[in-house]
Structures are given as structure tokens and as C-alpha cells.
Amino acid sequence: MAYEQIPDFTFIGQDSNLVTNATFSGKAYVADFFFTSCPTICPIMTRNMLKIYERFQDSTQLLLLSHTIDPKRDTVGRLHQYAHNLGVSSDKWFFVTGNKDDIYEIADDYFNVVIEDPTLPAGFDHSGRLVLVDPQKHIRAYCQGTDSVAVEKFMEDIETLLDEI
Numbered sequence: 064m065a066y067e068q069i070p071d072f073t074f075i076g077q078d079s080n081l082v083t084n085a086t087f088s089g090k091a092y093v094a095d096f097f098f099t100s101c102p103t104i105c106p107i108m109t110r111n112m113l114k115i116y117e118r119f120q121d122s123t124q125l126l127l128l129s130h131t132i133d134p135k136r137d138t139v140g141r142l143h144q145y146a147h148n149l150g151v152s153s154d155k156w157f158f159v160t161g162n163k164d165d166i167y168e169i170a171d172d173y174f175n176v177v178i179e180d181p182t183l184p185a186g187f188d189h190s191g192r193l194v195l196v197d198p199q200k201h202i203r204a205y206c207q208g209t210d211s212v213a214v215e216k217f218m219e220d221i222e223t224l225l226d227e228i
Contacts (some may be wrong), residue, residue: 067172067174067201067202068199068200068201068202069084069094069169069172069173069196069200069201069202070169070172071083071084072084072165072169073161074130074159074160074161074165074166075139075159075160075161076139076142076153076157076158076159077139077142077143077145077146077153077157077158077159078139078143078153079139082128082157082159084200086126086157087126087128087196087198087200088198089198090123090124090125090126090198091124091125091126091195091196091197091198091203091221091224091225091228092125092126092127092128092195092196093112093115093125093126093127093128093193093194093195093196093221094127094128094129094130094173094193094194094196095108095112095128095129095130095175095191095192095193095194095208096129096130096131096132096166096170096173096175096177096189096190096192097109097129097130097131097132097189098131098132098133098136098137098185098187099131099133099136099137099141099142099145100133100136100137100185101185101187102185103185104189104191104208104209105191107191107208107209108191108193108208108209109129109149111193111208111209111211111214112127112129112156112193112208113149113151114214114218115127115193115214115217115218115221116151116155116156118218119218119221119225120152120155122225124225124228125221125225126155126156126157127155127156127157128156128157128159129156129157129158129159130159130160130166130169130170131158131159131160131166132166132167132170132177132187132189133186133187134160134161134162134163134166135163137160138160139160142158142159142160143158145158146158170189173192173194173202173205174190174192174194174202174205175189175190175192175194176188176189176190177189177190191207191208191209192205192206192207192208193205193206193207193208193214193217195217195220195221195224197224197227197228198228203220203224204217204220204221204224205217206220
């Protein structure tokens with residue numbers, strides 16, 4: 064089966080470090096798109112990503128990657144504080160920012176919709192997908208990040224992939 068492949072990328076992580084494809088070399092990862100001031104779906108997605116983080120915290124084969132869709136406001140410092148407030152390890156869960164066009168372009172590769180929309184309360188419209196990427200940069204599964212039942216099934220997909228690695 065041919066799976067969609069994620070192109071090369073370079074972003075800046077919450078510790079001011081470069082986060083690239085090489086960061087995930089030989090590992091699977093779960094990716095999402097969010098912003099720290101989101102009043103709607105992001106807090107729910109983050110809680111579900113935190114469940115994934117906690118369940119696979121001891122796995123050396125799985126990392127997490129959250130891209131901000133609001134790079135103007137979500138500075139490296141703000142992302143660092145966000146990660147700190149969640150109590151997560153910065154070598155396990157990467158919160159990244161970068162050039163807005165690059166972020167929005169790669170969102171398409173992850174089958175996520177990201178649109179700036181000033182008519183919305185938060186100024187953005189985006190899908191809440193969580194996406195599982197294998198060590199060869201292929202998308203292997205995804206789910207709606209706001210649906211706890213779907214996230215439970217998604218964690219089974221993660222287990223299946225990790226057993227293959």
C-alpha cells in the first residue's frame with residue numbers, strides 16, 4: 064500500500080532548537096496543528112495529545128509534534144511556557160513555530176485544514192486531526208483529535224505501528 068509521505072521540514076522548537084525530519088529519524092510521531100490562544104477545539108485536542116503522551120511516555124519509538132498555526136503570537140517563549148504548563152518533556156513533545164506559509168503548506172501534507180479567518184472569534188479555522196507518521200515519513204493513521212473514542216482507537220493504531228518498528 065502506498066502511503067502519503069511528509070516532505071522535509073525545518074521549524075523552531077520550544078527550546079529555540081531546530082526541529083527537522085532528522086529529529087524524528089527512526090521514530091514514529093503524532094502531529095497536530097493548534098494555537099495557544101484557541102478558545103474552541105485546541106484545549107480538547109491538547110488534552111487528548113496529553114493522553115497519548117502519558118500512555119507512550121516510556122516508549123523510545125514515539126514522539127509528538129504540535130505546530131502552531133499562529134506564529135505571530137505563539138513565540139518560542141510562549142510555546143516553551145505552554146509545554147512547561149503541561150508538564151511535558153521537550154525531548155518527547157515538540158511544540159514548533161516558523162514561517163506561517165511553511166506551516167500552512169505542511170498542514171496540507173498532513174491532511175489538515177488551516178485557514179486564517181478574521182470573522183471567527185479566534186481568527187482561525189482548522190481541522191483537529193491527529194496524524195500518525197511512521198519512521199519512513201508516511202502517514203499511517205489519523206483521527207479527529209476532539210473525539211475521545213476516536214483517540215482511543217488511534218492509540219491502538221499507534222501500538223500496532225510500534226509493534227512493527
